Each structure stands twice: as C-alpha cells, then as structure tokens.
Amino acid sequence: MSSDTQADIPLQYDDGYGPQVGVGPHPLPWPEDERYDRELLAQGDRRNVVDRYRYWTREAIVADLDTRRHDFHVAVENWGHDFNIGSVVRTANAFLAKEVHIVGRRRWNRRGAMVTDRYQHVRHHPDTESLTAWAEAEGLPIIGIDNLPGAVPLERTELPRRCVLLFGxxxxxxxxxxxxxxxxxxxxxxxxxxxxxxxxxxxAIAMHAWVQRYAEIDGTPA
Structure with missing residues (x-):
C-alpha cells in the first residue's frame, strides 16, 4: 500500500482515544496463512501494532512474540492504584520483557498501556514475599530501581541477563x-x-539499560 493511500486512512488507537493508526481492508486475494484474521482483512486493522503484525490474530502475535522475548522481567508495586503502571506495561511490551508482575492490588489502570497488555504476559502477586518466592524458584535476582540512600548508580551497574527489575x-x-x-x-x-x-x-530507562547490554539490534548481538 502506498504512503499516499496510508495517509488517507482514518486512524485510531485500540481503545478509541487519540489519533488513529493502521491500514484499511487488505486487497484481494487475501493471504491463506492461518495467522491472519479474516475480519481484519475485510475491515482493516487499526490496532497499535507494528506493520509486520498487520491483520494477524492476537493469538498469532503473542505466539510470535513468545519466540523472541527477552530474559528480563518487570515488576511494579501497586498499593494505591498507580496510574503509571499502564505506561510501564506499554514500555515492557516495546522492549519485549518476558513478563510484567503486578505486586499488591490486582486491579490497575490499563488506559496508559494503550492495549499493549493484550500482547504482554501479566502476572499478579498479592505481596512482595510472593514475588520473591516466585523469583527465587525461577532463579531470578530482584534488582530494585529507586533513588535511595546507598543505591548504586544504574549507569555503572552490570545488570544480570536474567533478572526482575522491580519498581516502586x-x-x-x-x-x-x-x-x-x-x-x-x-x-x-x-x-x-x-x-x-x-x-x-x-x-523505561532501566529497561533500555538492559537492552543496551543484552539485546540483539538489527541482527547484531550486544
């Protein structure tokens, strides 16, 4: 599809807020690959996904992401319904975290996630002890991120390849x-x-620090 045609297509985010994105109906003949969603092929794909996943089913996208997820997890404490959690989930999706862990209250504000939680594995832990028990069973060290007395500079720290980045x-x-x-x-x-x-x-800063150290960029390992 040409860029001129793309520019004429009405755009919207998955949740109906903000500018629209996406592509219109797929031209015939349609691809036969089972990863494609026939309803999206017919009506267009307005979801907030990268172009390689246009017209794919949600299940197919998640399955493909699962083959490439990175070795770090993200955990965030949620004792007071923090509005930032949605942003954390969206960033975890962008940097392809293995999982996101919500610690504390199960309910969290999803609007900031821009529907990326549909493609990200999200696990709930009722308290920090349960997160710690899970991490220990998985052999994952917990790395806290906070500007506290005695904290070591992230910029001078070698993050473990397999770890949980924990945010307050x-x-x-x-x-x-x-x-x-x-x-x-x-x-x-x-x-x-x-x-x-x-x-x-x-x-976002902490996840990118991990990406700079370990992620494969354009086919080149870090």
Whole structure:
C-alpha cells in the first residue's frame, strides 16, 4: 500500500482515544496463512501494532512474540492504584520483557498501556514475599530501581541477563519490604532540581539499560 493511500486512512488507537493508526481492508486475494484474521482483512486493522503484525490474530502475535522475548522481567508495586503502571506495561511490551508482575492490588489502570497488555504476559502477586518466592524458584535476582540512600548508580551497574527489575509506586517509591528482598537497588542519575522522575520514565530507562547490554539490534548481538 502506498504512503499516499496510508495517509488517507482514518486512524485510531485500540481503545478509541487519540489519533488513529493502521491500514484499511487488505486487497484481494487475501493471504491463506492461518495467522491472519479474516475480519481484519475485510475491515482493516487499526490496532497499535507494528506493520509486520498487520491483520494477524492476537493469538498469532503473542505466539510470535513468545519466540523472541527477552530474559528480563518487570515488576511494579501497586498499593494505591498507580496510574503509571499502564505506561510501564506499554514500555515492557516495546522492549519485549518476558513478563510484567503486578505486586499488591490486582486491579490497575490499563488506559496508559494503550492495549499493549493484550500482547504482554501479566502476572499478579498479592505481596512482595510472593514475588520473591516466585523469583527465587525461577532463579531470578530482584534488582530494585529507586533513588535511595546507598543505591548504586544504574549507569555503572552490570545488570544480570536474567533478572526482575522491580519498581516502586509513584510517590513513596520502593517499600521497605521490597528493598529487603532486592539483591541490589540501583539509582538513576539526575542533574536537575526535581527529587525524582516518575515511575514510568524510570522503568523505561532501566529497561533500555538492559537492552543496551543484552539485546540483539538489527541482527547484531550486544
């Protein structure tokens, strides 16, 4: 499909908010591959997915992502219905985290995820102890991310390839219980007047630090 045609297509996010994205109905003949969704082929695909997944079923997309997921997990504490969790989930999808773990309240604000949670494995833990027990059973060290006294600079830390990056809730940051179970707590260098950056931004920085160290970029291993 030409870029001119693409520009004429009405666009929308999966949840109906914001500018529209996507492509219109697929021209005939349709592909026979079972990964394609016939309804999307007929009506167009307006989902917030990269072009390689246009017209694919959700199940096919998840199955393909599962063959390539990275070795890090992301966990975030949710004691007060933090609005940043959706952003963390969206970023975890972008950097292809193995799983996202919600610690505390089961319900979280999904709007910021922009429907990316449909393609991301999300696991719930009622408390930090249950997250720790799960991580220990999987042989995964927990790496806390927070600007706390005694924290080591993330910029000078060799993150483990297999690990859980744990983030606190917006405002209070990592709980005392979370700090106790973390192998190490890493801080993110800041240079301005604000005391902290929000949890969504901190998560993106930490995930990208892992990606820079371990991810294969354009077919080239790190």
């Amino acid at each position: 809730q917006e405002g209070p940051g990592l709980t005392e219980e979370a700090r106790k179970h973390a192998r190490v707590v890493c801080s993110i260098a800041q240079f301005g007047s604000t005391r902290s950056i929000n949890a969504g931004a901190a998560a």
